[in-house]
Amino acid sequence: MTAAEQVTSPHAAEVLRELRAYRAAEEAMRRRTRDSMKMGENDLAALRFLLRAQGQGRVVTPGMLSDHLGMKSASVTVMLDRLTKSGHLTRGAHPTDRRSIAVSATPGSDDEVRATLGEMHRRMMGVASHLDQRGAEIVRRFLLDLATAADEVATA
Amino acid sequence: MTAAEQVTSPHAAEVLRELRAYRAAEEAMRRRTRDSMKMGENDLAALRFLLRAQGQGRVVTPGMLSDHLGMKSASVTVMLDRLTKSGHLTRGAHPTDRRSIAVSATPGSDDEVRATLGEMHRRMMGVASHLDQRGAEIVRRFLLDLATAADEVATA
DNA sequence: CCGCGAACCTAGTCGTTCTAGTTACAAGTG
């Protein structure tokens, strides 16, 4: 707005506008998914985390979900109750630590999430595949710089 | 994972990984800001919307916030109560429609938000400015395609 | 074998949003 900001190149503003538009679109998509599954934000994030870990054969405990989602362990317990009652996951015995618990997604939940987020992932992969090697490098660098910028804000 | 997805170029996966990293970083940044201001997500979004509109001399009504944030008007009322009590905004008379209300941010609120999100915006602008014309076009196209993909998922 | 810490759960509270219903005003019609 001020004269000092006029030094920025005109196409930079275009890029940021497009970035905002993408973020809005993705958020709206995520919201539609949550609404159609009648879930909260954390519930869906937990399922995604769970499915990804399961795909790699890793065991997931409530504590890991607590760390990953930034929730207190008590809140995780209630969330697991909720998702268990809705049939999205089950609690089982932990293979090595009898204090702990192994959380696993039900097959139905797996299908449900893959049907929506998997579709999204495929499309995104399609978009990214249209980049040639140089384009990919440019985009990658751009995203990396943005992430660095975000990390540095309000941290110093 | 399956053989069918092996057709995607290897650098595409890299790009998507970077994209996820950026989204996580931005979300974390936003969360830090919200926590430091002790506000909810919508509260902060409302303030940003308000400040941007105010910068353009536009009048903001509760109804506009309701539309923009996807909240019910009743929820907006409560949110305005909250933000008024915390000293971030004031309610005033609407210039033309006496049914309506003009919401405006307090100077203190303006400073507070600019100090954090303005900093973020400057940094993002800096990153985007490092792109040359061709790079900007590539990134812009990429983001536009992603937004289109998100829009089309679960809509058909 | 005993105490300490870790992992999870239970109970109670608070904050945020929603639905339903109300009041005040605007706009169009005879």
Next chain:
DNA sequence: CACTTGTAACTAGAACGACTAGGTTCGCGG
């Protein structure tokens, strides 16, 4: 001008989700 319909915001009350505090069970080191 009187009347009807629609719009803007608010009030009341319930639902939902996350947090704090306080158990319970179990692994581990002395």
